Amino acid sequence: MVNFANFWQYIAPLQTALSGDQFNATKMAVQTYKLTRLPYLHDALEPHISTQIMQLHHTKHHQAYVNNLNSALQAHAKAVEAGDIAAQVALQPVIKFNAGGHINHALFWYNLAPADLPDTKIDAAPTLAVEIDKTWGSFDNFKKAFSDVLLKIQGSGWGWLVKDGQQLRIVTTKDQDPVVGGEVPLIGVDMWEHAYYLQYLNGKAAYVENIWNVINWKTAESRFVNGREDVFEKLKALL
Ligand SMILES: [Fe+2]
Numbered sequence: 420m421v422n423f424a425n426f427w428q429y430i431a432p433l434q435t436a437l438s439g440d441q442f443n444a445t446k447m448a449v450q451t452y453k454l455t456r457l458p459y460l461h462d463a464l465e466p467h468i469s470t471q472i473m474q475l476h477h478t479k480h481h482q483a484y485v486n487n488l489n490s491a492l493q494a495h496a497k498a499v500e501a502g503d504i505a506a507q508v509a510l511q512p513v514i515k516f517n518a519g520g521h522i523n524h525a526l527f528w529y530n531l532a533p534a535d536l537p538d539t540k541i542d543a544a545p546t547l548a549v550e551i552d553k554t555w556g557s558f559d560n561f562k563k564a565f566s567d568v569l570l571k572i573q574g575s576g577w578g579w580l581v582k583d584g585q586q587l588r589i590v591t592t593k594d595q596d597p598v599v600g601g602e603v604p605l606i607g608v609d610m611w612e613h614a615y616y617l618q619y620l621n622g623k624a625a626y627v628e629n630i631w632n633v634i635n636w637k638t639a640e641s642r643f644v645n646g647r648e649d650v651f652e653k654l655k656a657l658l
Pocket residue numbers: 476480524609611613614
């Protein structure tokens with residue numbers, strides 16, 4: 420077991436050792452993030468995702484991740500300036516959670532689209548569709564496999580279709596952990612209760628069934644074809 424009584428005995432000299440000029444010279448501007456603008460109106464995903472959910476999800480939940488991320492980054496910059504390594508470490512999970520929330524929601528909004536657009540049909544993703552058929556045998560098999568994974572998520576988290584090297588995979592992330600390994604996130608589905616509860620109550624399966632009507636396959640195709648650097652380069656403008 421870690422003896423926290425001795426913790427500062429090790430940290431204090433480390434802090435002194437790390438508080439040299441290279442750390443005092445870090446008075447740099449801290450990036451401020453902004454709420455992602457939606458590419459459609461809050462009522463555009465009706466009836467599959469209600470206007471009320473979209474308003475709250477976007478302007479309250481997503482905004483809170485942005486606000487908390489900006490506050491944590493400011494506090495982190497001050498901790499760096501003060502050479503307070505313990506405060507820096509304590510802020511890392513806060514930054515991870517809220518930055519993940521910001522990234523995940525920005526990806527999510529852009530991989531959704533109003534159901535009447537052709538972008539929501541698999542035909543809008545010809546290259547990706549071939550790979551889906553190759554991996555799961557058919558588009559319907561893929562939808563079933565993805566839906567099953569989404570419904571098995573325990574607690575809060577996300578389901579993703581990712582491109583991992585040349586392979587397609589379905590993965591989940593817990594809480595607001597983003598897909599920040601080497602994979603390319605093609606489609607993300609928010610499985611937090613705030614994404615569906617006001618409309619679907621405990622009917623999580625109905626939410627998952629209906630989300631297929633508003634998946635933006637054109638965006639998924641672009642992410643699949645252009646790759647990770649392109650996804651995150653485009654994402655920068657939305658954050
Ligand atoms: Fe969410």
